[in-house]
Amino acid sequence: MSVCAGGYNRAVRAPNLNELFQPATVGAGGTGRSVLGPEPYPVGGTVRANGCKRQPVRLPRFNPAAQINTLVGGNPDIKPEIGRYLHGGVVLEPQMVPNLIASIDVYYIKIRDTITSLSSNTVINDCALTGDATLCGLIHADAETSGSTAETS
Numbered sequence: 001m002s003v004c005a006g007g008y009n010r011a012v013r014a015p016n017l018n019e020l021f022q023p024a025t026v027g028a029g030g031t032g033r034s035v036l037g038p039e040p041y042p043v044g045g046t047v048r049a050n051g052c053k054r055q056p057v058r059l060p061r062f063n064p065a066a067q068i069n070t071l072v073g074g075n076p077d078i079k080p081e082i083g084r085y086l087h088g089g090v091v092l093e094p095q096m097v098p099n100l101i102a103s104i105d106v107y108y109i110k111i112r113d114t115i116t117s118l119s120s121n122t123v124i125n126d127c128a129l130t131g132d133a134t135l136c137g138l139i140h141a142d143a144e145t146s147g148s149t150a151e152t153s
Contacts, residue, residue, distance in 0.1 A: 029070030
């Protein structure tokens with residue numbers, strides 16, 4: 001005996017009120033060892049050198065407290081997430097092998113316009129590692145004071 005099943009689902013998640021309208025606030029963040037943090041950087045200094053060159057500040061720029069200002073707030077331009085889920089499966093119960101039940105399931109999930117926020121450490125480190133213009137554009141550095149702010153939402 002065998003049984004087949006399958007289905008398709010579509011789901012939409014709208015952003016909540018905080019994700020849309022939370023007032024922007026600045027607080028201390030980035031307490032990990034990032035390109036702005038104290039020595040030694042775990043990857044042997046390569047990321048620090050590359051990261052500092054990609055950010056518009058004077059070199060060297062070290063922050064012994066390993067803290068940066070982090071801007072957090074809502075974004076009224078967020079679109080709803082849309083998820084699609086396709087699944088199928090089969091259950092086999094061969095009569096020639098008693099008490100054997102085998103099942104195979106296959107699924108495919110795709111989510112578009114995922115609503116999320118990145119930590120300040122992720123923004124800074126990924127900017128340093130990849131040079132991604134979108135991430136690096138979230139970092140606002142002051143060349144005179146070596147102060148930095150990372151936008152995380």
